[in-house]
Amino acid sequence: MQINDFRVDHRLKELTEHRTVVLPIACYQTTIKQNIHGFIPLHWHEEFQFVRILKGDCIFQINEDKIAVREGEGLFINSGCLHMATDQSDSGCVYICLNVAPSFVLSQELYTSYVSPYIQATNVPYLRLNSKELWAKSILDSMMKIHQLISQNPPYYEIDISLQLTIIWKSLIMNGVQLEYEQAEMVKSKRIKQMLNWIHEHYAEKILLEDIARAGQLSRSECCRYFKRGLKTTPLNYVTDYRIQKSLILLQQSDANVTEVAYQVGFNSTSYFIDKFRSTMGMTPLVYKKYKNEGSRLLI
Known part of the structure; x- marks a missing residue:
């Protein structure tokens, strides 16, 4: 069984049912x-x-x-x-x-x-x-x-x-690992999930760094440190990447229009969306759409 359409909810929790037999x-x-x-x-x-x-x-x-x-x-x-x-x-x-x-x-x-x-x-x-x-x-x-x-x-x-x-x-x-329980680590994990949760609920809207930091009850600088340490990226770059991910599903709809998809996922410029999509996916949104609709591999 290959799970191709990987779905998560607004908290990044996977929605895939992990049950292929009568057991959990x-x-x-x-x-x-x-x-x-x-x-x-x-x-x-x-x-x-x-x-x-x-x-x-x-x-x-x-x-x-x-x-x-x-x-x-x-x-x-x-x-x-x-x-x-x-x-x-x-x-x-x-x-x-x-x-x-x-x-x-x-x-x-x-x-x-x-x-x-x-x-x-x-x-x-x-x-x-x-x-x-x-x-x-x-x-x-x-x-x-x-x-x-x-x-x-x-x-x-x-x-x-x-x-x-x-x-x-x-x-x-x-294996014999000595288990540890650090309150600071628990708080850090909770805050990063709070910020990701907020992004996934508001990705289609205008998002500022201040908004993300506020969701995690952090300063802007501390918010950036959390993302750099935990996700190896900046908060706003994460927003862009997440918007691109959301666009992939929309682009596979037969009546999808690239400009409409761009605005649906939070980009306020079609050209900027195309540029970011190309740098992430190695092809333009239109080529990706054709590739998925044809069901064949394209050499770009």
Whole structure:
């Protein structure tokens, strides 16, 4: 299963239903370049995410960190953490993605002691999964078994999936990370989500730096520092990038007009929209529209 039309709500929370079987999990193969955006845009979800790279290399951004992940390696991404992924050097990156509801990882009796502390910890937004380390290899192997179980659908496969999830979580705990809980980190995470939330609600309107800073209860300079540290961009550049993302869906409508789309997503100049779209997507909005309508790859 390839999720191409990646949808998030105004809070950047992913809207995709992470349930491909009767259990509250999803395990599917993703080719980054086949996504509607050409990359996996910034988002978050309540599910834990485990990733295993099958082919190529990619760059994941998780909160403030950028991590290069190569073929055969993987990642654990904690619940509620902002993340995105891009193909590195057009490698044709393909990966297995396993998303699982935290409440399903272990039984209710064990959840409080062994799962909840990891969700609350501020020093574990992600963990690298290196197959050379036994605990990580166990996770990567169990991911492939779950993917195979869902594909083949053998008798009692739901029970086998549950068993593999228990192995995965035990292996993760065996990594031995000392959990930390810093109030300042919790506040920072809350404020960046407040600012992103405000942008996603008002992107079609005129937006000033002061507006974004006010949403996060920060000064303009501190707002810029938050975006530079956490998102590797400026607040207003983020607004522009988000508007471009929103335009991609509109441009795929058969009756879409480039000028109308530009104003719908918050640009007050068609030429400026075209210029920014070209620099982001490597083609003009009109070429993108034709490319999507024809359903074929264009060489620009």
